[in-house]
Amino acid sequence: MRFIRFFFALLITGLLVWLLQTPQQAGNKTLPALGAFFNPFSGFWRNAEPADVSRHLPGEIKLQGLSGPVRVSWDDMLAPHIFAANLTDAVLVQGYVTAQHRLWQMDLITRKAAGRLSEILGERTLALDRLSRRRGMGYAAENDLKGWQKSPENTRLLEAYAAGVNAWVEQLTPADYPLEFKLLGYDPEAWTPLKTALVYESMAETLCSRDDDLAATNTLAHFGLSTFNMLYPEWMPGQQPVIPDTGQWKNIRAALPATTIDAAGLTGVSEVDQNAGADQDMDGSNNWAVAGSRTRSGHPLLANDPHLSLSLPSVWFQVQIHLPDQNSHGVSLPGVPGIIIGFNENIAWGMTNVGQDVSDWYKLTWADSARTAYVLDGQPRSVEWRIEEIGVKGKSALRDSVRYTVWGPVVYDHQPDHALRDCALRWISHDMPERNTFDLFLSLNAGKSYADYQRGMNSFDCPAQNFVFASRSGDIAIQVQGKFPLRKKEQGRFVQDGSQSANAWAGFIPQDQVPSMKNPSRGFVFSANQHSTPPTYPYYYCSPDFDSYRGRRIYERLSAMRDVTADSMKALQLDNFSRRSGDALPAMMALLDRSQLDAGGKEMADQLAAWNARYEPELLAPTLFEVWFDSLYRFTWDEMYALREAKKDILLPASWRLIALMRQDTANVFFDDQATPGRETARDMVAKSFLAMQNYFRQNPEAKTDWGRSKGFIIRHLAQIDAFSRADVVVGGHRNAPNAISKNHGPSWRMIVELSDPVRALGVYPGGQSGNPGSYFYDNMVDIWAAGEYNELLLLSGPEAMPANRSLAQQTFSPK
């Protein structure tokens, strides 16, 4: 009896422990092991950061690998200001403090890029992992690293950064693990230079992996050349390119290959799955610099706001790095040493994405039925195999063999009905960097002049960026920098024939001929992901991404500005005027017969007529207009939508084409509704879409609300955990306005630098320095950002220069 009851109690206790030790399935959600997660000694409670965060920032830390002491002063935004005797020491400490606040984010980004999510998340991410691997993300990162390691200096820095991260990781006990590791139930692992390359490739994938080759090929085959050219012209009249033609290209025309691509010979029409949409939310950005001739102080001003998918933890990590011979402050990418966008005592720099197409598809002719060889110039050539072993939590690993050709990997041949199943991907990011990407950021961090900026530019390949520059000595400049394929006219717009080596890129645009501009007489330079150059630039390029509206607006505003101050720069970054809607609204109102509307319709039309195309959060008109314009867009391009519905990848015309047709060609055949026997015009489509809008709001009365709410803005947690996201932020803006806030994209960093003596700078990003949802600093800058306010960015001369009212903690790192 005694034994029985003892074992009974033991059994119950054991079961209880087992139950609380095991992750539980609740519906489609996996709950963490409750005992491990809830116990207050090592579970989630341990991640609740004390309000006095300095208790997590001990004064003295021993760090292996340092050559001397490094001081770190933390400011009230939890930005570290690192004071070191040399760059290697600074980068070591940068790795350590970044890992302290962003370790899980660094792990997730590298896992996603490397196709290793399934190791922790199981089968549900397997398709995603497989695609990352088949696109050659790991292959690209390995090549990056090979290129970077040609320089001993860079190798040392990459290793120092990794050592810093690992010094943080090694002292963690499971109780200290970042919250997400506990939630998902896995352990952090060591950092390596390859992971830095993976972070880098993840950025490259975001910024330069898009192309429309298949859609353009399908569209051309379906509609024929003249319709294709009418609907998808490459140049939008009236836009302002990054670099205007000032006669600088007159002498380089002759160097180009003369042949044009034979568009009629293209194949590869098949079906593909893709989500449709009018203007897509795209990763774009704004930057500009204004010369002293236009500013009130006489000093140049520089501004940059890179628009990315907004997340928590944030894309950026703010840091100052002070060495005896350089002192810079700005934002870094967690996982990458140095500062990416920022300023120092002498210069400031910023970036926007160039967006030229550097990703092409080549249709292969297989030489055998097993597809182990393909034909190139009439000869069979064996594919090379890259074996990808994808670990899957709770399952056995998946071994995937990927074919590599002279062009690159065959990405989709694991999907037999995919239109690109027989195509190889030629992506510039796969190339081993010829020049050393890191040198750019090192040159900029340490730069003093335009010459340093230029020297840095020479080393930057990919992902191509519009680098804006301003110096205290009064120079402003912008350069479209990257490695750009030397293309025949329209080469790379469509899927190409991969059986001829003559179809390869003929080389790359020489570095001294990339578009560039210094101190233009107009007194400003700017970019907003628009065309790099006007059509007179002698080299051909294309893009699935060029923006047509923000650039025009910024150009209009900057041209009109005199006596520019930091406040005028703020106003432009926060400008909610959408040039697209400013163009579309009058055109639509002119075609709208208001006498046909009912009372509710008239009231809406009045609101719209009075609207100034500003996407202010408190207005209703933008909410109405978005539905109206979107309906009109879909009704007009119903031909394309019908094809896309049938899983055929078809290009959607740029919204400016619709606006231009409304103004110039109201009887265009595309205004005809395919579903009716009659022949409709733009007027009919405008009326029909207006009624559709009325209908929509009648059926969804809750949607008829101000723009700030209607937009559904959300800053998502990187693992899509709603409880760690911010969905309560009400902001204005529009993807086509300078303040390009859409549903979950927007200015990921706003920076304004005045190149005065001393330099003054402002900056803010929608997040916080800490990646820990249990920290005040997880999202403390979100509200500052949403209110359109900025923090002063401190460029300190030493740790003791930190103003008392902004000081959080002081640390000294010394050699172990």
Add this chain to the structure above:
Amino acid sequence: MKPSLYTILFVLIAGQLCRFGLPWWAIVPVAALAGWMFPQHPAKSLLAGFAGGFLLWTLQAWWIDQDNNGILSARIGALFMGLPGWALLLLTGFLGGLLAGFGCLTGRWARDLVGQPAKTI
């Protein structure tokens, strides 16, 4: 009454060992030890163990939560069906109580395996 009080105090004090890298279920052997050392009616052992575990986990979590201004408990609460912070504290305490209660009972009955059943009050 005394063994109950001792049990609770023992769990509260020895339970602090959990700070030092012990696995999260260390509260179970701690409570079992208390059940062994302070014999009483098994139902009372169970209850005292529960009370000790409940207090240990709730107080520790409460202390952390105060220091954090409830930032994390609000987020974790949202993760678990929108529980408010105080409910999260109670849930934490309940789990600790359950573990310690059954641990204590096991220890109590383990003592009966050696020699005569202990006299219970």
